[in-house]
Amino acid sequence: MINMAKPPRLIAWETTAGCNLSCRHCRGSSTSRKPAGELTTEEAMHFIDEIAQIGKPILILSGGEPLVRDDIYDLASYAVGKGLSVALATNGTLVTSEVATHLKDVGIRRISVSLDGASPQIHDDFRCMPGAFDGAMRGIDAIKDAGIGFQINTTITKRNLTEIPAILELATEIGAEALHIFLLVPTGRGKELEEEEIPPVEYERVLNWFYDQQKTAKIQLKATCAPHYFRIMRQRAKKEGIEITVKTHGYEAMTKGCLGGTGFCFVSSTGEVYPCGYLPALAGSIKEQPFKDIWENSQVFNDLRNPLLLKGKCGDCEYNEVCAGCRARAYAATGDYLAEEPYCIYTPRKQGSE
Numbered sequence: 001m002i003n004m005a006k007p008p009r010l011i012a013w014e015t016t017a018g019c020n021l022s023c024r025h026c027r028g029s030s031t032s033r034k035p036a037g038e039l040t041t042e043e044a045m046h047f048i049d050e051i052a053q054i055g056k057p058i059l060i061l062s063g064g065e066p067l068v069r070d071d072i073y074d075l076a077s078y079a080v081g082k083g084l085s086v087a088l089a090t091n092g093t094l095v096t097s098e099v100a101t102h103l104k105d106v107g108i109r110r111i112s113v114s115l116d117g118a119s120p121q122i123h124d125d126f127r128c129m130p131g132a133f134d135g136a137m138r139g140i141d142a143i144k145d146a147g148i149g150f151q152i153n154t155t156i157t158k159r160n161l162t163e164i165p166a167i168l169e170l171a172t173e174i175g176a177e178a179l180h181i182f183l184l185v186p187t188g189r190g191k192e193l194e195e196e197e198i199p200p201v202e203y204e205r206v207l208n209w210f211y212d213q214q215k216t217a218k219i220q221l222k223a224t225c226a227p228h229y230f231r232i233m234r235q236r237a238k239k240e241g242i243e244i245t246v247k248t249h250g251y252e253a254m255t256k257g258c259l260g261g262t263g264f265c266f267v268s269s270t271g272e273v274y275p276c277g278y279l280p281a282l283a284g285s286i287k288e289q290p291f292k293d294i295w296e297n298s299q300v301f302n303d304l305r306n307p308l309l310l311k312g313k314c315g316d317c318e319y320n321e322v323c324a325g326c327r328a329r330a331y332a333a334t335g336d337y338l339a340e341e342p343y344c345i346y347t348p349r350k351q352g353s354e
Contacts (some may be wrong), residue, residue, distance in 0.1 A: 005305065005307055007055025009263040012062050012089075013278060015044070015072060018271045019065040019091075034064075038269040043287070045078050046265030047267070050291040052082040060091040061110075062277075064269065068101065073106050080107030087112065089153070093132060100146035111143050111150045112180070118166035122159070124258040135140040140174060151178035151220075153207045156206065157196040164206070171219060178220035181210065183343075185225055185278040185328045200343045207232050220250070225278065227257020228344055257323040261304030265295065275304055278328035281337050302336060312340025317348040 018034040026076035051059065059079050066072050066088055079086045088103060092113040095103075103111065113136055120133035127133075129353065140258065143150045152171040169181045176253060183206075184197050198206065207229045214221055223229040233252065237244050244253050256261070260275030261283070267273050271286040273294050284294035292295050296299065303309055304327060307320045314325045325341025332341040 001113060008057045008265055008295060009052060010058050011265055011267060013267045014269045015019055015061050015065055015066045016069040017064045018068045019063055035270060039271055047151055047286055047291065048079045052084060055082055058085045058087060058090055060087045065091055065094065065307060067094040076108055077106040083097045085109055089138060092139030093135030095142050099143060100142040100148065104146045104148050108148060111148055111262050112153045113150055114153045115167060117163050118158050118170045120162055149177045151180060152176045153180050153182060155182045155184055157184045158198055159196055161198055165278055168213065174218055180222045180224050181267035182224045183226045185332060192217060199288045200345045203343055204345055211236050225326060227323045230257045230322045231346060258327050260327055275300060276328055279331055280336060281331060292331055309338050311338050312352055313348050314340040316350040320330045
């Protein structure tokens with residue numbers, strides 16, 4: 001069944017590729033130097049207008065580090081005024097009480113702060129900056145004091161795999177509304193960490209652990225860049241005799257694994273549109289054509305909306321409409337975004353699985 005274009009539910013917008021940190025796993029290889037051609041304030045507001053014309057998605061102001069962009073408050077306020085739900089993704093180190101209050105005043109509804117360790121030792125190593133952990137925690141305190149909801153985002157690699165339970169505990173203790181885990185995709189500077197990707201069997205174990213935590217966690221848990229989770233969720237629920245509903249599984253009962261091109265897209269600081277920030281398959285540029293045209297008519301997006309085009313065991317898999325595999329990881333491994341997911345150990349029924 002081909003999934004025709006529906007308005008996006010989420011748009012991650014790299015408002016700037018500039019950043020005050022140079023993290024090991026950065027998707028965009030961000031540095032303090034901003035690339036030429038980043039959207040001007042006028043271009044950015046026109047983009048927001050185009051988004052509002054086709055729907056009311058959640059707009060995530062990301063980076064780089066969005067707080068290094070001078071007009072970030074103006075852009076956030078403008079988007080809120082257009083009826084969009086606006087969130088901000090930050091490393092937290094630039095968030096002061098004044099910054100947090102300003103973000104609250106312009107209508108930011110949620111802030112995600114990246115924590116890749118439950119202690120300075122692990123997190124600072126990831127972020128390549130001593131004091132990054134303490135800076136993020138100060139930022140979180142300021143966000144809480146301003147009364148803005150926040151979540152913790154964590155990228156999982158071999159170097160912090162054993163930290164995940166402690167990160168969940170920390171996120172719960174400090175009052176986070178959610179913990180989102182991201183499985184490393186080897187793009188940007190993350191390509192240099194390719195050997196630190198957890199092996200497929202460990203990947204499966206982590207997602208099963210995550211499923212178990214859903215039953216007792218006091219905060220929302222979400223696995224991102226880990227579409228296998230939606231297959232695991234159904235396998236586990238079937239064994240337990242549980243029907244997957246909003247009541248039993250919350251938002252995850254209504255969504256699926258890879259949303260790239262179907263419910264989500266990524267827009268770079270220079271206006272290029274991609275299925276996600278980890279999949280460098282260009283769908284178009286908002287400097288050259290309307291966003292609506294790109295979203296509805298680009299070849300890459302329409303390919304990704306059709307599970308019948310998936311290759312290898314992803315094409316054969318009975319879970320491909322709820323999982324679809326990580327298209328970015330397939331692309332990184334093969335150069336083909338429709339190839340089978342290289343980090344999945346499941347064998348589809350068509351290929352002999354019971």
